[in-house]
Amino acid sequence: MRCLSLLVLSFVVVGSISLGQTSRSAQAYHNRANERYVKGELDGAIADYSIAIAFDPRMALAYFDRGNACKAKGDLDAAIADYSRSIEIDPRHAASYINRGNAWQDKGELARAITDFDMAIKISPRFVLAYINRGSARQEQGDLGKALEDFNQAINFDPLAALAYNNRGVVWFTRGDLHKAMADFERAIEINPRYASAHLNRGLVRLLQGQTAEAEKDFDQCLKLDSALKASLEESVKRVRQQRK
Numbered sequence: 641m642r643c644l645s646l647l648v649l650s651f652v653v654v655g656s657i658s659l660g661q662t663s664r665s666a667q668a669y670h671n672r673a674n675e676r677y678v679k680g681e682l683d684g685a686i687a688d689y690s691i692a693i694a695f696d697p698r699m700a701l702a703y704f705d706r707g708n709a710c711k712a713k714g715d716l717d718a719a720i721a722d723y724s725r726s727i728e729i730d731p732r733h734a735a736s737y738i739n740r741g742n743a744w745q746d747k748g749e750l751a752r753a754i755t756d757f758d759m760a761i762k763i764s765p766r767f768v769l770a771y772i773n774r775g776s777a778r779q780e781q782g783d784l785g786k787a788l789e790d791f792n793q794a795i796n797f798d799p800l801a802a803l804a805y806n807n808r809g810v811v812w813f814t815r816g817d818l819h820k821a822m823a824d825f826e827r828a829i830e831i832n833p834r835y836a837s838a839h840l841n842r843g844l845v846r847l848l849q850g851q852t853a854e855a856e857k858d859f860d861q862c863l864k865l866d867s868a869l870k871a872s873l874e875e876s877v878k879r880v881r882q883q884r885k
Contacts, residue, residue, distance in 0.1 A: 775791045776807060791804045813841070
């Protein structure tokens with residue numbers, strides 16, 4: 641049930657963190673690149689990050705941010721190369737491990753992704769997103785027990801982590817525990833009423849429970865919040881209806 645899988649999110653850092661003396665020119669291009677990134681001007685952002693790097697080849701954050709822009713364009717290999725360079729310059733930059741792990745997961749390299757999430761957690765033991773992403777990778781591997789542990793830990797550190805509740809609900813759903821799944825999807829929506837995927841997931845539980853009218857309300861709300869989920873919704877509803885037969 642792919643629509644229930646975690647959509648791994650990358651960090652977008654707007655601003656600057658200098659390691660040593662970063663030239664004014666490098667900083668100026670880096671700042672303009674961030675502005676272009678936010679506007680969705682990815683090619684322009686990448687060009688400006690590259691100029692910033694030319695001025696200051698040890699500007700770790702410029703590699704990190706250029707990696708984000710490359711990943712947003714779908715160039716995972718270039719993104720991984722930039723995150724790796726950022727890590728070489730600043731080995732304790734946990735976000736670079738997180739985003740490289742995201743890229744590895746997008747390529748289907750789950751073991752490498754988990755290794756990077758492990759490292760992010762080692763550097764920053766309370767890094768909630770690292771636990772959520774590692775849980776997602778473990779879930780994709782089929783290790784639901786370990787995935788559950790990660791989502792539990794994320795919730796322990798941040799009781800308002802809607803993404804962790806949603807993804808833990810997916811584990812319960814997969815295990816057939818609809819009561820616990822419903823509770824987690826409800827909590828995710830309570831924290832973030834505009835969480836489209838949580839509405840979709842709650843609707844699937846309700847559909848399995850025979851609450852068709854309530855399920856349709858969730859599906860309608862899901863599409864109002866994010867119409868891009870239409871194909872995933874339709875596929876998931878089809879599978880659940882087949883499961884009920």
